[in-house]
Amino acid sequence: MMVPSVVTDDAGALVVAGGAAGGSRIRPALLQVLSGLLVQGLDAPTAVAAPRLSASLEAVHLEPGLGPVVAQALRSDGHTVVEWEAPRPYFGGVSVAAGSGPAADPRRGGLALTVR
Numbered sequence: 001m002m003v004p005s006v007v008t009d010d011a012g013a014l015v016v017a018g019g020a021a022g023g024s025r026i027r028p029a030l031l032q033v034l035s036g037l038l039v040q041g042l043d044a045p046t047a048v049a050a051p052r053l054s055a056s057l058e059a060v061h062l063e064p065g066l067g068p069v070v071a072q073a074l075r076s077d078g079h080t081v082v083e084w085e086a087p088r089p090y091f092g093g094v095s096v097a098a099g100s101g102p103a104a105d106p107r108r109g110g111l112a113l114t115v116r
Helices: 026-038 044-049 068-076
Strands: 005-008 014-020 053-055 060-062 081-083 094-098 101-104
Touching: 005 026, 014 026, 026 044, 026 053, 026 094, 044 094, 044 101, 060 068, 068 081
Parallel strands: 060 081
Antiparallel strands: 005 014, 014 094, 053 060, 094 101
């Protein structure tokens, strides 16, 4: 499965191009990265490396860095929560190119370079 994605502004100019390859967690991984870029205003490397969560019918998996408030809120809402000790490839592998530069997922040993 692949999820190539392009975000443009109102005039049609490219804002972000990116994607992820893998299984069922790639769409939420990509959406979390896009949210970091477009809503939170993070630069590309920070958005790609930011902690993620992955939800299934069985549990919500959290990477470190999301904080105890998130875990507690999910538990209070009746979810089973699995808190991982370290970032892992389980949480997807996203690569993007944005105005702030390129980024490749450190969870998968990604490397992004700007060629001039």
